[in-house]
Amino acid sequence: MDRLLNNRHFLGLAFMLPAAVLLLLFLTYPLGLGVWLGFTDAKIGREGVWVGLENYEFLFGDSVARLALFNTLFYTIAASIIKFVLGLWLALLLNKHLPFKAFLRAIVLLPFIVPTALSAIAFWWLYDAQFSVLSWTLTKLGWIDRYIDFLGDPWNARWSVIAANVWRGVPFIAITLLAGLQTISPSLYEAAAIDGATPWQQFWNVTLPLLTPIIAVVMTFSVLFTFTDFQLIYVLTRGGPLNSTHLMATLAFQRAIPGGALGEGSALAVAMVPFLLAAILFSYFGLQRRKWQQGGTDN
Amino acid sequence: MAQEQDTQGMDYLVSLPRRVVTVYVPMFLFLFVLLFPFYWMVVTSFKPNEELISREGNPFWVVAPTLSHFKKLLFQTEYPQWMWNTMLVAVVATFLSLAASVFAAYAIERLRFRGAHQTGLAIFLAYLVPPSILFIPLAAMVFKLGLFDTRFALILTYPTFLIPFATWLLMGYFRSIPYELEECALIDGASRWQILTKIILPLAVPGLISAGIFAFTLSWNEFIYALTFIQSSENKTVPVGVVTELVEGDVYHWGALMAGALLGSVPVAIVYSFFVEYYVAGMTGAVKE
Numbered sequence: 001m002d003r004l005l006n007n008r009h010f011l012g013l014a015f016m017l018p019a020a021v022l023l024l025l026f027l028t029y030p031l032g033l034g035v036w037l038g039f040t041d042a043k044i045g046r047e048g049v050w051v052g053l054e055n056y057e058f059l060f061g062d063s064v065a066r067l068a069l070f071n072t073l074f075y076t077i078a079a080s081i082i083k084f085v086l087g088l089w090l091a092l093l094l095n096k097h098l099p100f101k102a103f104l105r106a107i108v109l110l111p112f113i114v115p116t117a118l119s120a121i122a123f124w125w126l127y128d129a130q131f132s133v134l135s136w137t138l139t140k141l142g143w144i145d146r147y148i149d150f151l152g153d154p155w156n157a158r159w160s161v162i163a164a165n166v167w168r169g170v171p172f173i174a175i176t177l178l179a180g181l182q183t184i185s186p187s188l189y190e191a192a193a194i195d196g197a198t199p200w201q202q203f204w205n206v207t208l209p210l211l212t213p214i215i216a217v218v219m220t221f222s223v224l225f226t227f228t229d230f231q232l233i234y235v236l237t238r239g240g241p242l243n244s245t246h247l248m249a250t251l252a253f254q255r256a257i258p259g260g261a262l263g264e265g266s267a268l269a270v271a272m273v274p275f276l277l278a279a280i281l282f283s284y285f286g287l288q289r290r291k292w293q294q295g296g297t298d299n
Numbered sequence: 300m301a302q303e304q305d306t307q308g309m310d311y312l313v314s315l316p317r318r319v320v321t322v323y324v325p326m327f328l329f330l331f332v333l334l335f336p337f338y339w340m341v342v343t344s345f346k347p348n349e350e351l352i353s354r355e356g357n358p359f360w361v362v363a364p365t366l367s368h369f370k371k372l373l374f375q376t377e378y379p380q381w382m383w384n385t386m387l388v389a390v391v392a393t394f395l396s397l398a399a400s401v402f403a404a405y406a407i408e409r410l411r412f413r414g415a416h417q418t419g420l421a422i423f424l425a426y427l428v429p430p431s432i433l434f435i436p437l438a439a440m441v442f443k444l445g446l447f448d449t450r451f452a453l454i455l456t457y458p459t460f461l462i463p464f465a466t467w468l469l470m471g472y473f474r475s476i477p478y479e480l481e482e483c484a485l486i487d488g489a490s491r492w493q494i495l496t497k498i499i500l501p502l503a504v505p506g507l508i509s510a511g512i513f514a515f516t517l518s519w520n521e522f523i524y525a526l527t528f529i530q531s532s533e534n535k536t537v538p539v540g541v542v543t544e545l546v547e548g549d550v551y552h553w554g555a556l557m558a559g560a561l562l563g564s565v566p567v568a569i570v571y572s573f574f575v576e577y578y579v580a581g582m583t584g585a586v587k588e
Contacts, residue, residue, distance in 0.1 A: 011491055012412025019403035019422075019462050027425055027459040030436035037436055044442075086329075093326050104330070106575045111333055113571045113578070115520040117538035118560035122336040125343060125553055131351065133339065133358050171333065172582070179583035228429035231522040235542055249431035249523075256435045257527055269432045280427065 037266035044260040055267035064243050065268065068251040072272075074158065075247060076227045079165045083222060084215075086166065087173025092207075094174065095181045105175065112171040120235035123164040127151050127236070151237055154244035161236055161245050165226060173218055180214035181207070220283040224276060248272050344368050344558035351553055368554035369562075377532050378559060381540035386566070388453045388536060389518035395454065396461035396514055397507065403462070404469035405495055409481070419470065426463035430523050433459065438527045452528040453536070457518050464517070465510040468581055472506030473499060509581030512574045516567045537563035 038055055042048025059065040094105055111119060126134055127150035135147040150160045184207065192202045230249040233239060239246035239254065246254075248268055256265020313321075343351065345364040356362065372378045406412060407419045437456055446452040476499060484494050500507070525536045532544055541559040545552060571578055 008410040008491075009412045012406040012410035012415065015402040015406035015410065016412075016418065017402075018399040019466060022399060022455075022458045023422075023425055023462060026437065026440075026456055027428060027433065030433050030440060031428065033436035033439065034432060037439065042439070089325070090329050093322060093329070096322050098322070098326070102575075104326075105579070106572070107330065108333060109571075109575075109579070110337065110568070113516055113520075113567055114337075114564040115522070115538045115567065117520075117522045117542050118563050119336060121541065121556050121560045122340045125557065126336065126339060128551075128553075131354075131553075136354070136358055167333065167336070175579060176583050179579075224427060224429060228431035230431050231538075234522075234526070252431070252435065253523070253527070257438065262435060262439060266435045269435055272432060276427075276429070 034266045035270055037263050038270045039267075040263045042262040042266075044257075044262060048263050051263070055264050056271070058264070059267055059271065064246065065251065067243055068246045068248050068268075069271075071158070071243075071245060072227060072247045072249075073275075075162060075165070075229070075245075076223060079162045079169065079226050080219065080223050082162070082166045083169040083173055083226075084219060087170045088177055088215075090170060090174035091177035091181055092203075094178050105178070109171045109175055111168050112175075116168060117231045117235055119168065120164060120232050123160075123167075124151075124236055127160050152241055154242055157237055157241055157245050161233055164232055164236065165229065168232070169222060169226070173222060176218045177211065177214065180211050184210050216283045220280055223279045223283075227276060227279065228272060340557045340561050340564075343553055344561050346554060348554060368552075368558040371552075371555050372558050372562070376544065376555075377535075377540065378537075378562070380533050381535050381537045382562070382566075384450055384534060385519055385536040385538075385563075388450055388457065389515050391454050392457035392461060392518045393511055393514040396458040396465050397511055399458065400462050400465035400469055400510065401495075401500070401507070403466045404473055405499060407466070408470045408473040409499070410491070422463050422466050425459075426467055428459075430460060430521075434523050434527050437524070441528050447528060448530045448534055450529075450534055453521075453525055456524050456528070457521060461514045461517060465514055468510045468513070469503065469506050472503045476502050505577065505580070508574060509577040512570060512578050513581040515570060516578075519567050 037048065039050055039052060040048030041051050041054070090108065094101070094108065098104060126132060129147065129149050129152055132147060132150065134150075135144070138144045139147070149156060151157045188206050188210075189202055192206050197205065228249050229247060230253065233245055233247050233250045234253070237245045239250050243251075248271065252265045252268035255261050255268065259265070342359065342361055345361050345366075345368075347363055347365045347367065350356075350362060403418075403422070407415045407422070441447050441452045441456070446455070480498055480502075481494055484498055489497070520538065521536070522538050525539045526543070529535050529539065532540065535544065537559070541556065541563060545556050545559055
């Protein structure tokens with residue numbers, strides 16, 4: 001018995017057991033079940049029968065589902081680009097020698113740690129058609145003469161939810177990129193400065209190349225979470241107006257849970273997987289760590 | 300600390316007016332935008348209803364602050380119950396996941412059993428599976444298992460995103476502990492269990508705190524599972540309860556909504572403020588590997 005307990009293969013499997021059981025039961029199995037459900041016409045409270053690709057064919061012809069795909073792509077691309085630019089900028093600012101540096105860093109992260117559903121409620125109130133303080137301020141400044149209908153017009157609503165998503169996502173990107181920035185040795189900048197590089201050249205030729213690996217990881221996560229976003233949309237618009245902010249996740253929820261069509265909802269959720277895989281592969285192969293960044297040579 | 304000094308770099312070469320324009324002004328704008336919604340939450344939750352719907356006067360300040368929204372929230376809704384549910388689910392799910400993750404991370408990183416490498420990779424892939432893809436089949440499972448509308452459903456499903464994250468983070472921490480310590484202990488006749496509990500775990504305390512804090516805030520903020528698996532008001536968590544129960548038809552009780560959002564954010568904010576460094580280490584550590 002003692003020898004068995006000190007055998008690393010046996011002990012390793014025994015130690016893996018709790019995590020493995022939980023993950024296989026509540027992650028791997030549902031993942032497979034989701035794919036299966038997507039091929040059935042299951043409803044809540046009723047076992048489905050195999051219908052082949054019928055759900056996918058239906059969704060392909062469904063204008064709301066196609067709109068949701070467009071919305072999701074637009075939301076992900078627009079929000080990710082803005083988050084990346086602002087996040088990198090904020091990281092560079094935080095990397096400067098500032099008073100109360102640690103305190104600033106702690107405060108900056110607040111939007112990220114507060115429950116999204118709850119901060120989304122604050123945005124809901126900020127975007128209110130009648131009592132929005134944003135509209136109030138702009139009116140007083142004389143920039144607009146009518147209150148903006150932030151969530152009532154399709155394109156206004158799209159940009160409003162993107163703004164809320166950016167607000168929440170920028171701190172995460174900034175703080176993780178800051179961690180990457182702090183690993184870059186100041187002597188590299190000194191060398192570049194001695195060679196006559198302007199701050200802008202230092203950024204392009206020193207900072208950015210050295211930061212690429214961590215940017216790749218951070219942006220993969222950011223794209224992943226933006227593409228599958230649910231709570232922000234659910235709280236702010238529930239997909240409206242006229243389905244113009246429905247994302248694939250919110251549409252899947254609406255069809256499957258209140259609508260009861262588990263099969264169709266699962267098909268919608270499964271349809272997100274190829275896009276997620278594409279994003280992961282793109283960042284893995286496109287932006288992965290190059291040898292020269294660690295002092296070797298590319299081959 | 301020496302490194303903190305180094306990061307100053309060549310900043311001293313930049314003149315003050317230039318610093319004001321390129322650093323302080325943008326920094327101030329960032330802070331203003333990032334913090335304004337919180338300020339707005341606080342102001343709104345203390346405003347009496349007349350002030351909320353008035354377009355006159357300065358909306359950025361409260362003329363006659365009131366606690367009526369908080370009173371309504373605490374005594375006329377099930378908010379305290381939601382708070383308790385969220386706390387219970389978050390704490391239990393966190394401890395459950397941490398326990399499972401410590402063993403898994405130690406096995407993968409140190410026992411190096413056959414297939415450890417592949418297991419580590421699988422854990423990382425599990426980390427990339429978003430809840431939005433899993434909630435429908437999980438709802439079907441929860442229903443079949445008879446767990447629908449129970450807090451137990453949440454306690455069992457939250458580890459699906461907590462374990463991969465915590466295991467990945469702890470693997471990084473265990474890697475930083477020198478092998479020699481373990482070898483010495485093995486020579487002295489310590490069992491694997493003794494090595495884990497007497498050597499590895501005490502040294503990995505910062506990692507455990509990081510993973511724990513992060514897992515706690517993730518569970519506290521979870522929304523989609525709680526929305527899908529819970530139906531009755533007394534089992535809801537704070538984010539779901541505030542969003543689904545405080546809105547009655549077209550009448551928005553903005554004061555109570557904001558008070559609810561504020562109170563629901565306070566516990567994570569407190570935990571976070573005590574362990575900022577650990578939280579940041581957890582976040583960046585999980586991304587860096």
